[in-house]
Amino acid sequence: EANIDNMRRQLRALGLGHDPRRGVATTDPSYYRWTQWIFLQLYKNGLAEKKEAPVNWCPSCQTVLANEQVVGGLCERCDTPVEMRYLSQWFFKITNYAGRLLENLKHIDWSDTTRKAQENWIGKSEGAELEFPIARPKVADDRHAPAEIQPEKPVIRVFTTRPDTVFGATYMVLAPEHPLVERITTDERREAVDAYRRQASAQDLVSRKKTDKTKTGVDTGARAVNPATGQEIPVWIADYVLMEYGTGAIMAVPGHDERDFEFATQFGLPIVRVVAGEGDDASTPLSEAYTGPGKLVNSGPFDGMDVEESKRAVTAWLAEKGLAEARVNYRLHDWTISRQRYWGPPIPILYCDECGTVPVPEDQLPVLLPQIADYKPDASGISPLARHEEWYITTCPTCGGKARRETDVSDTFLDSAWYFLRYPSAKRDDVPFDPAITKHWLPVNSYIGGNEHAVLHLLYARFITMALKDFGLIDFEEPFTRFRAHGLIVKDGGKMSKSKGNVIVPDDYISHWGADTFRTYLMFLGPYQEGGDFREAGISGPYNFINRLWDTVLSAEDRAMDAEVEQKLHATIKKVTEDCEALSFNTAIAAMMEYLNAVRAGGRAPERAAVEPLVRLIAPFAPHVAEELWARLGNADSIFRTARWPEYDAAKTVADTVEFVVQVNGKVRARMPMSRGITEEAARDAALADEHVQRFIDGKQVRKTIFVPDRLINLVVG
């Protein structure tokens, strides 16, 4: 709360226009009560489920992390290498929405970089799921056994984007964690397999996912049947196959996949060519994997067929035998929301011996976070709340018996995934968001944020919004109609960070230069969407500008405006208006500086009518100075309350006289003032009359004339 107060003080000192009555704090029960309510809506609609799964574990933060919170194998918060653990966690089924999250990206007005980042993250691949029956060792296949004891079908399912190359699948690889490994490993291979699996599980994700290391793996002794060729092929395990993508198993086609080629070469596994590129035939040897276009070879009935065409054909052929299915696979994973930490909304779920998993009834929310002294997490994988029986033992709302509370809390990103719905309704304590208010204010029509949230907050917020729409709770499915990523301000050549000591503390700059200078400088230092370099030296520009503005406005006189100034005023209003709409704040400020210079030119006291609109234009950038000047100009009410944004007259934005450019063969040879609207003929005559221009025409014939009205004439000679 002390930090929140400090930030609010800073935002206020900067003069940002927030409504303090509508603030929300996600840590406050009056807010997280509704975060828990959101969880329950997802639970009721089958989008929240608890399951055992490999999850990312940060040994330093001592909690589980969502995939989106692991950056390059490191914890997003503390940069510790993340480990894989098998834990029972609550997941939100964001993957159900993968297709829609991807599809909608085409229609929303978002920064391209952000859109692309989400597109890549969702990672759609089209291909097929194929079945490779296990030939050896024999694994029980009793389809009539009760479901709970029926063993998995004795097949290995793989996902591939290249079903066309199935004839070249000479071996298979399972992820070391694949559940089938236990059952298919032969006795003589068990020791080696177990050793490899132990080694793989001990490895952190950074070293595990290094792509430059040499491939490792071991044979399980099992043999599967290639559904296309009918041949028996060996089944290996190797850590280059990841459990979390596809089915955790691959058919290896060393002839046409670089990784498989490397692996096969290393372990002496057979390599078969099944695609022939330009100039190759079925027997052309492969010195590396061939991944280009071509025709199928060594592929039975499909020989000679084009690669692209055969993807569908081979899938269809195998599908007829019940061994394949066309499939779209996404890289996106379900969102792990369980966190083994103290701070966070307790997940509103109870476990009852009689009734099983029971959601906390909505009228019993919030499930309050208890005050405890030992709130720090530990390596156990269990939340600090799990140490407090007095808190987690409770009564089942269904049967009245004894029940345990879920002791994990939810991810902070869930808090922020719906806050925009809460803002306008913040004063309502009986509903999470009022339908009428929501209809009036949402969706957010302009959202500006950091690109670092592209696959975190921005993705989660879209998912939650889509889900709430499907539950009939809101009537839109995209939360932010327009999104623009602001750039990053770097200082001393690097991103600001506390450890580097290059953090910009607004308080220091506000006390030294004033909030208006600080704000104006931040908007002026570079294109808003690209960020820029924060340089101490650059601040004096906006500082001088605001000082000059002050002096100029206060020295203004009541008299008729000079025609040239008036034209410049209208042009400036137009430019500032348009630039602000396009978030081109740096050029908007430059235009105002230019205008101020024009107003001051000649050393005469400026016209009041020339400076009053400028005060209004600068107000979004320098609100304090603008407000004060507005009052000193004799206006009784706040500039932000009653003063309208200045309007311009398009006809007055242009000058009567234009500086006309004369080119000869595309090179500028003269500049001459001409009246606006001059005809091509008149311009041509004036240009030809110019002595300097004549020198370059040099007696040659003018073959062609290019005329751009009010700008330029180009005489082509030769």
Added chain:
RNA sequence: GCGAAAGUGGCGGAAUGGUAGACGCGCCAGACUUAGGAUCUGGUGGCCAAAAGCCGUGGGGGUUCGAGUCCCCCCUUUCGCACCA
């Protein structure tokens, strides 16, 4: 490897295919001054003593009357994703 963005003076950066370098910082000169890290005025891409002129937007080609801008190839930087089958 895939995807995206970007390469322009000493610096930050401007330029609907039509005057490259707006605006600002810095620098130079001058004015006012006891003083100047204040303020004001003027200048400031390179070559050239200067004018005229020529050159100039990462490199190389191309399209065009005309290219920083469009097309092709290449180089560099930054960011995101990455053994994704």
